[in-house]
Amino acid sequence: MERFKAIWITKTEGEKRQNPPEVREIGLDDLMEGDVTVRVEETTINYKDGLAITGKSPVVRRFPMIPGIDFTGEVVASDTVDFAIGDKVILNGWGVGETHMGGFAGYARVNADWLIPRPHDLTGYEAMAIGTAGYTAMLCVIALERHGILPERGQVLVTGAAGGVGSVALAILAKLGYEVAASTGRPEEADYLHELGATTIVERSELQGAARPLAKERWAGAIDTVGSETLANVLSMVQYGGAVAACGLAGGMDLPGSVAPFILRGVSLLGIDSVMAPRRLRVEAYDRLVRDFDRDRLTRITTAIGFDDIITKAEELMAGKVRGRLVVDLN
Structure with missing residues (x-):
């Protein structure tokens, strides 16, 4: 039986x-049940993966566990008509890396319903440079559009803009013609x-502290990756009839507003759930990413690392030392 490396997390009873x-x-044989087995080609490190590896939050709810909420690769075994051997696929979410063994390994075995075909003109590296962060960013943009927050409505704010979701959201909005304000606590990332x-x-400090019930109207809409006081302050500053797509909780799960x-x-x-989003919405998001995201920018927002760097880089991510996206190349 072929052997391969995996990040392995255990817990003592x-x-x-x-x-x-x-x-x-x-x-x-060490993997969990599923009807499709995938040779993982690329994966990526998300905030949730950082939590899983460092144990700073109990996101792992089954042990032993292989973290990694994203991966892309080639189908090597299939018990379903939905996917054939040789198909290229993408997985984001579905509790993978939390309750079902994930992508930080040479192979993954999952349910077919969790996979989508990888678009033909999207490479594995690009798919993971986008990853759950970019796919979530696209879901946020789609939600704002459907609420009528279009470029002519005015400026849109992105919080946590130097992070994975924020970087992609910013780039997508700019390409679509929006005027974008970027909030960050790292002034060195302005360029x-x-x-x-x-x-x-926008300095992060402008969105911290107790939120007023209503503050000066500043933005037509926003994409918030932070939550807590930041989200409460953003809501108080959005213009009449505007909307905020909320997708993150880096600042906390509370909403003191x-x-x-x-x-x-x-x-x-507008609440954005990327974990359990239906397949049709996932496919739409990736189709839009192929069309509406300037993939030439991926080299600017992405750092490539190897499998042996995963644990160290996850710790750096949790310490706020990582800009943009991290792609793990298993080839």
Whole structure:
């Protein structure tokens, strides 16, 4: 039986915290059940993967576990008519890396319903440079568009703009013709954000602290990756009839704000779920990414690493030392 490397997370019975991750050599028999087996070609490190590897939040709910909520690769075995051997596929979410073994390994075995075909003109590297972060960013843009937040409505804010979701969201919005304000707590990233298309840089401190029920109207809409006080402040500053697509909780899960933006300005809060989104929406998001995201920018927002760098880079991500996206090349 072929052996391959995997990031392996365990937890000792009776202990509150999981054990430090290790690199282990395993075989196909060590994987969980599923009707499609994929040779993983590329994967990526997301914020949730950082939480899983460092144990800073109990996102892993089954042990042992292989983290990695994203991967792309080639089907090597299939018990379903949906996918044939040799097909190129993408997986994002579905609890993979949390309750089902994920992409930080040479192979993954999953349910066919969780996979989508990889667009023919999208390479594996590009698919993971986009990853759940970019796919989530596209879901946010689609949600704003469907709510009528189009470029002519005015400036749109992106919070956490130097991160994975924020970087892609910023680039997509700029290509679509939006005027974009980018919020960051890292002023040294201003040139990077302007390069991606930001017209205005907003200091993170402007969106911190207790939110007023209503503040000065500043933006037609926003994509928020932070949550907590940041989201509450953003909501208080969105223009009448505007909307905020919320997709992250880097700042916390709470929302310490007021109902005033909703009932006095008609602001809408649009929740974005990338984990359980239906296949049709996933396919739409990737089709839009192929068309509406300037993939030439991927080299600017992406760093390529090897399998042996995963644990170290996940720790750096959680320490706020990573810009943009990390792609793990397993080829």
